[in-house]
Amino acid sequence: MIAPIVQVDHPVTLVGGGEVRPGAVTEALDRAPSLVAVDSGARAALAEGHQPEAVIGDFDSLDPRTRALISPDRLFPIREQETTDFDKALRHIRAPLVLGVGFLGGRVDHQLSAFNTLVRHADRPCLLLGAHELAFHLPPEIALTLPVGSTVSLFPLAGVTGASEGLKWPLQDIPFAPDGRVGTSNQVTGPVRLRMDGPGMLALVSPAALAEVMRAFLEAGHARWPSRVG
Template sequence: MNKILNDFPAITVVGGGAIGATDLSEALVLAPSIVAADGGAAVVLAAGRLPDMVIGDFDSLDATDRARIPPDRMHHVGEQDSTDFEKVLTRLQADLIVGIGFLGKRLDHQLAALNALARLHHLPCVLLGAHEVAFHLPSRITLNLERNDVVSLFPLAPVTGRSAGLEWPIDGLAFAPGARIGTSNRATGPVEICMDAPGMIALVPRARLANVAETLRSRAGAADRR
């Protein structure tokens, strides 16, 4: 699998799912380059923007929209073993990825997007939803949350960890799909979570998008400097 060379330090990835009226503008403040996942290009064009890059098998992008995008920005990936979101994530490098159009609309697409976050857990990616943002928990993270912010933890693999700043600490708990999950916990203020292995998806209020994004970006930058 070949990486597509790019010089985008922060990328907004646009999918073809539900997108709110302010999603694109909010994402672009944090990640000003636009990469569309296949049919997400139609969303970008409808907003009066031109994607910097389109990646996918193009089965969701009609000929009219395709003709509006310069050919050198179109990157066809024909294999059918991954979703268009995964095709994007596995071919770009960035210090921050903000995904819109991946939560909401179709439940199977939402589940696939969360699965991609867990599979590609090394990537600094946060998904913007109508009410929450979703991201994979790294081995250690500190978030400047406010008291009573809802913090939900959903395991996509067996995993354990520790926490500070949660109303119900996770220390000593064994999480796993089909077993214990951690929905509807609450912050008592700033939260620190340490995970012993990959596989935990976190959801926090949408209002904390900027904080989550900056935290993930800082971790990615620190990793690059090592």
């Protein structure tokens, strides 16, 4: 088991090096009060006046000026190049939930890589907040109260099946796959309940649903996928 760099009993804000709209870090910290930066994400944190509790990554994009503003005991370089900095950070955080900003928008390859990390570490609940979407890997079961008529998009990154309540187009009996059936632009018709038979399904909803999605992930007894072996 990997030793944690950050271990807390409350949500963590994780700042990436992608697009971060002004004020996004401060707003995230209102909900997830511990701050961790991924490599160059430290610049966005410092720009809003926040000192990261830890900076994790290979540091290939952490410029010397930014690095000099951070106490050395808060710098945690991980030099291996087999995984992304987001992956490095997520697997070294132990928290009930991670709220990521700076991972959506910008380069498509970076976003796809972030989605890959969400699935690779399905046992680590993490929400990625962008200007237009809130993206997360679905747990075994989740219940959400979302506005009727709002959009829930589901995109598989593995072969997966499940069931749903409260969606216009139910999921039952549909084999989803990244090279087959996907579930974009479904619509809410009532209280939503999603049950997945295995890991691999991403959900994308409006950023306005952040508080409700966080509530669902943090409620007592929330089911998680088991840790990945190997």
